[in-house]
Amino acid sequence: MIQLKVNGAAKQYEGDGEMPLLWFIRDHLQLTGSKFGCGMGLCGACTVHVNGEAVRSCLTPMSAVGGKEVTTIEGLSAHGDHPVQKAWEHVQVPQCGYCQSGQIMQAAALLKQKPKPTDRDIEAAMSGNICRCGTYQRIREAVKIASGQKRTVTA
Amino acid sequence: MSNRIQPASRRDFLTGLFSAGALILGARLVPAEQITAASDVKDATWNPNIWIGINSDGSVLIVTHRAEMGTGIRTTLPMILADELEADWARVRLQQAIGSDKYGSEDTDGSCSIRDFYDTMREAGATARAMLVNAAAAQWNVPLDECGAHNHEVLHKKSGRKLGYGELAAAAAKQPMPHNSTIQLKKPSEFRYIGKGVPSYDLKDMCTGRAVYGFDAHLPDMVYAAIERAPVLGGTLKSFDDAQAKSVKGVQQTVVIESAKPPYGFQALGGIAVIADNTWAASQGRKKLKVEWESGANAIFQTDTYKRDLIQTAQKPQKVVRKAGDVEQGLKGAAKVLEATYYTPLLAHAPMEPPAALAIWRDGKVEAWTATQSPQDVQKTVAQAVGIKPEDVICHVTLLGGAFGRKSKPDYVAEAAILSKKVGKPVKIAWTREEDIRFDFYHSTSAMYFKAGLDASGKPVSWLQRSVFPPIGSTFDGKSEYGDDGEMSMGWIDVPFDVPNFRAENGPAKAHVRIGWLRSVANVYHAFGVQCFIDELAHAAGKDPVEYWLESLGPARKLDFKGQAEKFANYGKPLNEYPYDTARLRRVAEVAAERSGWANKRTAKRAVGFAAHRSFLSYVAAVVEVDIDSGGKVRIPRVDIAVDCGPVINPDRVKAQFEGASVFGTSVALFGEITASDGRIDQGNFNNYPVARLNEAPLETHVHLIANDDALPTGTGEPGVPPMSPAIYNAVFAATGKRFRELPLRKQKLV
Ligand code: FES
Ligand code: FES
Numbered sequence: 001m002i003q004l005k006v007n008g009a010a011k012q013y014e015g016d017g018e019m020p021l022l023w024f025i026r027d028h029l030q031l032t033g034s035k036f037g038c039g040m041g042l043c044g045a046c047t048v049h050v051n052g053e054a055v056r057s058c059l060t061p062m063s064a065v066g067g068k069e070v071t072t073i074e075g076l077s078a079h080g081d082h083p084v085q086k087a088w089e090h091v092q093v094p095q096c097g098y099c100q101s102g103q104i105m106q107a108a109a110l111l112k113q114k115p116k117p118t119d120r121d122i123e124a125a126m127s128g129n130i131c132r133c134g135t136y137q138r139i140r141e142a143v144k145i146a147s148g149q150k151r152t153v154t155a
Numbered sequence: 156m157s158n159r160i161q162p163a164s165r166r167d168f169l170t171g172l173f174s175a176g177a178l179i180l181g182a183r184l185v186p187a188e189q190i191t192a193a194s195d196v197k198d199a200t201w202n203p204n205i206w207i208g209i210n211s212d213g214s215v216l217i218v219t220h221r222a223e224m225g226t227g228i229r230t231t232l233p234m235i236l237a238d239e240l241e242a243d244w245a246r247v248r249l250q251q252a253i254g255s256d257k258y259g260s261e262d263t264d265g266s267c268s269i270r271d272f273y274d275t276m277r278e279a280g281a282t283a284r285a286m287l288v289n290a291a292a293a294q295w296n297v298p299l300d301e302c303g304a305h306n307h308e309v310l311h312k313k314s315g316r317k318l319g320y321g322e323l324a325a326a327a328a329k330q331p332m333p334h335n336s337t338i339q340l341k342k343p344s345e346f347r348y349i350g351k352g353v354p355s356y357d358l359k360d361m362c363t364g365r366a367v368y369g370f371d372a373h374l375p376d377m378v379y380a381a382i383e384r385a386p387v388l389g390g391t392l393k394s395f396d397d398a399q400a401k402s403v404k405g406v407q408q409t410v411v412i413e414s415a416k417p418p419y420g421f422q423a424l425g426g427i428a429v430i431a432d433n434t435w436a437a438s439q440g441r442k443k444l445k446v447e448w449e450s451g452a453n454a455i456f457q458t459d460t461y462k463r464d465l466i467q468t469a470q471k472p473q474k475v476v477r478k479a480g481d482v483e484q485g486l487k488g489a490a491k492v493l494e495a496t497y498y499t500p501l502l503a504h505a506p507m508e509p510p511a512a513l514a515i516w517r518d519g520k521v522e523a524w525t526a527t528q529s530p531q532d533v534q535k536t537v538a539q540a541v542g543i544k545p546e547d548v549i550c551h552v553t554l555l556g557g558a559f560g561r562k563s564k565p566d567y568v569a570e571a572a573i574l575s576k577k578v579g580k581p582v583k584i585a586w587t588r589e590e591d592i593r594f595d596f597y598h599s600t601s602a603m604y605f606k607a608g609l610d611a612s613g614k615p616v617s618w619l620q621r622s623v624f625p626p627i628g629s630t631f632d633g634k635s636e637y638g639d640d641g642e643m644s645m646g647w648i649d650v651p652f653d654v655p656n657f658r659a660e661n662g663p664a665k666a667h668v669r670i671g672w673l674r675s676v677a678n679v680y681h682a683f684g685v686q687c688f689i690d691e692l693a694h695a696a697g698k699d700p701v702e703y704w705l706e707s708l709g710p711a712r713k714l715d716f717k718g719q720a721e722k723f724a725n726y727g728k729p730l731n732e733y734p735y736d737t738a739r740l741r742r743v744a745e746v747a748a749e750r751s752g753w754a755n756k757r758t759a760k761r762a763v764g765f766a767a768h769r770s771f772l773s774y775v776a777a778v779v780e781v782d783i784d785s786g787g788k789v790r791i792p793r794v795d796i797a798v799d800c801g802p803v804i805n806p807d808r809v810k811a812q813f814e815g816a817s818v819f820g821t822s823v824a825l826f827g828e829i830t831a832s833d834g835r836i837d838q839g840n841f842n843n844y845p846v847a848r849l850n851e852a853p854l855e856t857h858v859h860l861i862a863n864d865d866a867l868p869t870g871t872g873e874p875g876v877p878p879m880s881p882a883i884y885n886a887v888f889a890a891t892g893k894r895f896r897e898l899p900l901r902k903q904k905l906v
Contacts, residue, residue, distance in 0.1 A: 032367070
C-alpha cells in the first residue's frame with residue numbers, strides 16, 4: 001500500500017506500483033485539472049508538484065511517491081489566486097486552455113526557485129511545456145508579471 | 156444571409172432545449188454535473204428565441220452553439236447577443252448547445268462563425284431587448300419612444316423610472332414577438348462589447364484546472380477502452396490472442412470492432428478494444444495483445460517514392476483550372492525564365508488534447524460527451540455506427556483542448572458508442588498521442604511546379620503553376636484524385652498577381668491515408684509555393700521583394716476570375732458581399748512592411764521575409780525576421796502580422812488567434828512532417844513529430860489589426876497560418892542565400 005498526500009489530504013493506493021501518478025490523480029481521485037498530452041515527458045501537460053518540485057506525473061510511477069506531498073493545479077491556491085494564476089488571467093494567456101494547468105504548475109515551481117527569473121531562466125524552465133495553440137509570448141509576459149518584474153500588458 | 160429568428164414557446168424552451176441540457180438529464184440518467192458544469196436553467200422564465208432565456212432574478216442565459224477550441228468563439232457570439240440586448244455581461248451565463256438542427260450548422264470549422272452568425276446574434280439580442288422595452292412601456296402606460304434599454308434595465312427617460320430585466324421577464328414573455336423587419340439594431344457608437352471584447356468565459360476555469368474537456372468526461376460506472384488498430388489504413392484482422400491481455404489486473408474483456416471499409420469517411424477504424432477499470436489497465440492490456448493484421452492495399456505506401464511520383468506528375472501537363480492569355484506564348488517572349496518545384500509533406504493536427512469521448516448506449520439511444528467541433532456530425536456518425544436515427548443521439552459538447560480540424564471528424568465518438576452498445580456500460584475512449592498521430596486525417600502532402608517568364612524590366616509576363624495532392628474528397632469517395640472547387644479556391648486559382656498570361660493546373664494523386672482539413676487547409680501549401688516563388692522572381696529581377704510583390708499585384712481591382720476559372724468558391728460567400736479586393740491585400744502588405752521596419756532590417760545575419768495571402772475572406776500579410784545563431788540554427792526574433800478581417804468583434808481574442816497562427820505556422824515551416832513506410836506512419840509522439848516550443852517559437856509576434864468597419868466581418872482562426880511558412884522561408888533565403896523549396900526546414904539542419 002502506498003500512502004501519500006494530495007493537495008494536503010491523505011490518500012492511499014493499492015495496485016500496480018508502475019502506474020503513473022497522473023492516472024491516480026485523474027482516474028482514482030477524479031482531479032482532472034492535470035492533463036495527458038504525450039505520456040512520455042515531452043509536453044508538460046501533466047505537470048504537478050511533488051514535494052514542491054515540478055514533475056511530469058505521466059512518468060512518475062506510484063511506487064516513487066510513497067510518503068510524498070503532491071500538489072495539483074486544484075491545490076495550488078485556495079481561490080485560484082496564486083500570483084501565477086492571477087497573472088495568467090490578467091494577460092489572458094489561455095486559448096484552448098488544455099496545456100495551461102501544466103504551464104501554471106511549471107511557472108509556479110520556477111518562481112519558487114527563482115523569484116525574479118531572467119528571460120533565459122524562463123526559456124529554460126518553460127520550454128518543456130508545449131502549447132499547441134501557441135500562447136508562448138503571453139506565457140513569457142505572465143511569468144514576468146507574476147514575478148513582479150512587469151506591471152501591465154504591452155500592446 | 157442570416158438565419159431567421161424563430162419564435163419558440165416556453166414549453167419548447169424548457170423541454171426542447173434545456174431538458175436535453177446537463178442538469179435535467181443529470182437527474183434522469185447520469186450525474187452529469189461531473190461532466191459539464193451544472194446549468195441551473197429550470198427557473199428561466201422567458202425565452203424570446205432559441206438563443207436566450209431570462210430568469211426572474213435577472214440572470215440571462217445565452218445558448219452558445221460553437222465549439223470552444225481556443226478561439227474564444229463560445230464567448231464571442233453570446234457577447235454579440237448580450238451587446239444588442241443591453242445586458243450586463245457579468246449577469247450572463249452560457250449554456251453549451253447540444254447537437255441539434257435548430258441552431259443551423261453547429262460545425263465550428265472554416266473560420267466562419269462570426270460571418271455566419273453575427274447578424275443572427277444581433278437580431279436575437281435586439282428582439283429580446285425590444286420585447287423588454289415593450290413590456291415596460293405597457294406597464295408604465297407611456298409611449299414606446301420615451302423608453303430605452305440600458306445595462307440590464309429599461310428606463311423611462313421623462314420620469315426616471317426603471318425596471319430591471321428580471322422584473323420584466325414575465326411580462327415581456329407575453330409580448331408579441333416583433334417581426335424581424337421592425338427590429339432596431341444598435342449603432343456602432345452604442346456598442347458595449349462589440350469591438351471592445353470580453354475575456355473568455357472559461358478563463359478562470361482554465362487557470363484553475365476546473366475547465367472540463369472531452370478527456371475529462373466521467374461517469375461513475377464507466378469503463379475505459381484502449382483500442383489496437385490496424386497499422387495500415389484498410390488493414391483487416393487476421394488473428395489475435397488476448398489471453399495475456401485479459402490476465403492484466405483490471406482488464407474486464409476484449410471486444411472486436413469491425414474494420415472500416417472504404418470510403419472511410421468518419422467511420423470508426425475498427426480493431427480490438429481492451430475494456431478495463433481504468434486508463435492504465437486498459438493500456439497495459441492493449442500492450443499484451445498479440446495481433447496479426449492483413450495489411451491490405453495501402454501497404455505499398457512509401458512517402459519517399461510517393462513524393463517522387465507527386466513531383467513527376469507536377470512536371471507534366473495536367474488539368475487546367477484557370478487560364479488567362481497564352482502562357483507558352485508569354486514564355487517565348489520573356490527575357491528570363493524561371494522554374495521551381497516545391498514540396499510539402501503530410502501533417503498531423505496534434506491538438507494538445509488527443510481525441511476523447513464518453514458514450515452511453517441505453518434503450519436504443521446514445522448519449523455522448525465529447526470534444527467535438529461538430530456535434531451534428533457526431534449524431535450522424537454515431538447513428539450510422541450503431542444503427543439508430545441521428546435524433547436519437549444526444550451529443551454534449553465539452554471544451555476542446557485544441558482541434559485545428561481534427562475534431563470535426565468524430566471517428567473516436569463512434570468507437571465509444573459502438574463499444575458501449577457491446578459492453579452495456581458507459582465507455583470512455585481517450586486516445587494516446589501515438590494513436591492521435593498514427594490515425595489522423597492528415598493534412599495533404601503536395602508537389603507544386605512553377606514556371607514564369609519575366610520581361611526585360613523584370614516584370615512577370617507569364618506564369619504557369621501545377622499542384623498535385625491527394626484531395627480531402629478521397630476520404631469520402633475512394634476514387635477522388637483531383638482537388639475540388641474548395642481546395643482549388645484556396646490560394647491556387649485565386650493567385651492575385653496581375654500577369655497577362657496565367658495558367659493554373661491540378662494533377663491527380665491517390666490517397667493511402669485518410670486526408671482531412673487542417674487549420675487553413677489547402678492554403679498552407681498553395682501559399683507556401685506561390686509566395687516563395689514570387690520572392691524568387693523578385694530576386695531574379697534584382698528588386699526588393701516587397702516592392703516587387705506590390706508591383707506584381709498591379710492596380711487596385713476586384714477579382715472574380717470569371718472567364719478564367721470554372722468556379723471560384725470564395726469560401727461559400729457571394730463576391731458582391733465579400734469581394735476579392737486587391738486594394739485590401741495591398742494595404743495589409745504595406746502595413747506589415749511599414750510596422751516591421753522592413754526597409755531597414757537587414758544585417759549580415761538578420762534578415763526579413765515577406766508573404767501576403769487572402770484566405771477565409773480575410774487579408775493577411777506577414778513579415779518574419781530570422782536570425783541564424785552561432786550554431787547555424789534559425790531563430791525568429793520577431794513577426795509582424797497585418798490583418799484586415801473587416802470589423803473586429805473581440806480584439807484581444809483576434810490578436811491571440813494571430814499570435815497562435817504565428818507559432819502554428821512556425822511549426823509547419825520548421826518541424827512538421829509525417830512519413831510512412833509500408834503504409835505505416837513512422838511518427839508517434841512529440842519526439843519525432845515535434846511542434847514549436849517556447850524557445851523555438853517567434854519571440855514576439857506583433858499583430859496589427861486594420862479597422863475596416865465598412866466591410867463585413869470575416870475569418871480569423873485560420874488566415875494567419877498561410878503566410879507564415881513562406882515568409883519564414885523567404886527570410887531564410889535572405890539570411891543564407893539558400894533557396895529551400897521543401898517543408899520543413901528541419902530537414903536542412905537549420906533547426
Ligand atoms: S503528458 Fe506528461 S509530459 Fe506530456
Ligand atoms: S492553450 Fe491550447 S494548448 Fe496551450
